[in-house]
Amino acid sequence: MTLLSSLLFPFPAVHRRSPATSTTTNHFPWNKPRKPDDTVTFSYSTLEQRRVRLDERFVTRSIVPANAQDLIHNVGATVGVLGGAYALVFTFDDLTRRNILDQGLSRKLVHILSGLLFLVSWPIFSTSSEARYFAAFVPLVNFLRLLVNGLSLVSDQGLIKSVTRKGDPKELLRGPLYYVGILMLCAVVFWRESPIGVVSLAMMCGGDGVADIIGRRYGSIKIPYNQKKSWAGSIAMFIFGFLVSIGMLYYYSALGHVEFNWESILPRVAFVSIVATVVESLPTTEVIDDNISVPLVTMAVTFFILNH
Numbered sequence: 001m002t003l004l005s006s007l008l009f010p011f012p013a014v015h016r017r018s019p020a021t022s023t024t025t026n027h028f029p030w031n032k033p034r035k036p037d038d039t040v041t042f043s044y045s046t047l048e049q050r051r052v053r054l055d056e057r058f059v060t061r062s063i064v065p066a067n068a069q070d071l072i073h074n075v076g077a078t079v080g081v082l083g084g085a086y087a088l089v090f091t092f093d094d095l096t097r098r099n100i101l102d103q104g105l106s107r108k109l110v111h112i113l114s115g116l117l118f119l120v121s122w123p124i125f126s127t128s129s130e131a132r133y134f135a136a137f138v139p140l141v142n143f144l145r146l147l148v149n150g151l152s153l154v155s156d157q158g159l160i161k162s163v164t165r166k167g168d169p170k171e172l173l174r175g176p177l178y179y180v181g182i183l184m185l186c187a188v189v190f191w192r193e194s195p196i197g198v199v200s201l202a203m204m205c206g207g208d209g210v211a212d213i214i215g216r217r218y219g220s221i222k223i224p225y226n227q228k229k230s231w232a233g234s235i236a237m238f239i240f241g242f243l244v245s246i247g248m249l250y251y252y253s254a255l256g257h258v259e260f261n262w263e264s265i266l267p268r269v270a271f272v273s274i275v276a277t278v279v280e281s282l283p284t285t286e287v288i289d290d291n292i293s294v295p296l297v298t299m300a301v302t303f304f305i306l307n308h
C-alpha cells in the first residue's frame with residue numbers, strides 16, 4: 001500500500017476490497033479448457049494438428065503485453081469520456097440555442113451532469129494505478145478549453161453559451177474552471193478506492209447544482225444570515241447531496257471498488273451533507289466560490305469523520 005493510500009484508507013468503516021482476482025481459465029480458441037498443468041498432449045488427425053499449430057501461432061502473435069493492453073484500454077476510455085464531455089456541452093448548447101432550455105438552467109444541468117457522469121465513467125478505466133491519470137486528462141482538456149475561451153484566445157460559442165450565465169467568456173475563468181480543477185483533484189488524489197472524492201463530487205455536482213435550481217424557483221423564504229440563499233435551496237442541497245453520495249457509494253461498492261459498513265456510513269454521510277449544506281449557504285461566494293469551498297470542506301470532513 002503506497003504512503004498516499006495508507007493515509008487515505010485507515011477507515012474503520014471502509015474496507016478496500018482487493019481487485020477481483022479473476023480466475024482466468026485459459027481456453028483454446030475453440031473454448032476447450034486446458035488441463036490445469038497447462039500441458040496438453042494432442043491426439044488429433046494431421047489436419048487437426050495443422051489447425052492447432054496455426055491456432056497456437058495465432059494465439060502467440062495475438063498476445064499483447066499486459067502493459068500495452070492496459071494502455072490501449074485507458075486510451076480508449078479517455079477518448080470515449082472526452083467525447084462524452086464534448087457531446088454533453090454540444091447538447092446543452094443546442095437546447096439553449098433552440099430556446100428549449102434557458103441559459104441559467106442549461107448551465108446548472110451541465111454543472112450537475114458533468115461531474116456525476118464523470119464519476120460514473122471512472123470504472124470504465126483499467127484497474128491499474130495509472131488509470132486515474134488517464135481519467136484526469138478529461139477535466140484537464142476541459143480546463144484548458146475553459147482557459148483559452150475565458151481569456152478570449154479562442155471563441156467556442158457553444159461552450160460559452162452552455163456554461164455561462166450571461167454569455168460573458170470571463171465567467172468561464174471562475175466557477176467552471178474551479179469545477180474542472182476539483183474533478184482533476186478528486187480523480188488523481190482519491191480515485192475509486194476512497195469515498196472522499198465520490199462524496200465531494202456528489203455534494204458539489206448533485207447537491208450544489210440542485211440547490212440552485214430549487215432555490216431559484218421555490219426559495220422565497222431566505223436564510224437569516226444570507227439573503228441570497230433560501231431554506232428551500234439548502235434543504236434541496238442536503239437531500240440531493242446525501243442521496244447522490246449514497247447512490248454513488250453504492251455504485252462503487254456494487255462494482256467491488258470499495259466495501260462499506262452501511263450502518264456506519266449512512267449517518268456519517270448525512271453529517272457530511274449537513275456540513276456541506278451549511279458551507280454552501282454561507283455568504284462567502286464573493287470570497288471563495290462554492291465550487292471550491294463545498295468540495296474542499298467535504299473532503300476534509302469526510303476524511304476526518306471516516307477516521308474516527
Ligand SMILES: Nc1ccn([C@@H]2O[C@H](COP(=O)(O)OP(=O)(O)OP(=O)(O)O)[C@@H](O)[C@H]2O)c(=O)n1
Binds near residue numbers: 212237
Ligand atoms: N442554498 C441555496 C442555493 C442557491 N439558491 C438560489 O440559487 C441562486 C444561485 O445560487 P449559487 O449557489 O450562488 O449559484 P452560483 O454560484 O451563482 O452558480 P454556480 O455555482 O454555477 O457558479 C441563488 O442566487 C439563489 O436564488 C438558493 O436559493 N438557496
Ligand SMILES: C/C(=C\CO)CCC[C@H](C)CCC[C@H](C)CCCC(C)C
Binds near residue numbers: 081176183
Ligand atoms: C458549468 C459548470 C460549472 C459551473 O458551476 C460545469 C462546466 C463543465 C465543463 C465545461 C465540462 C466538464 C466535463 C467533465 C470534465 C467530463 C464529463 C464527462 C462525462 C462523460 C460527460
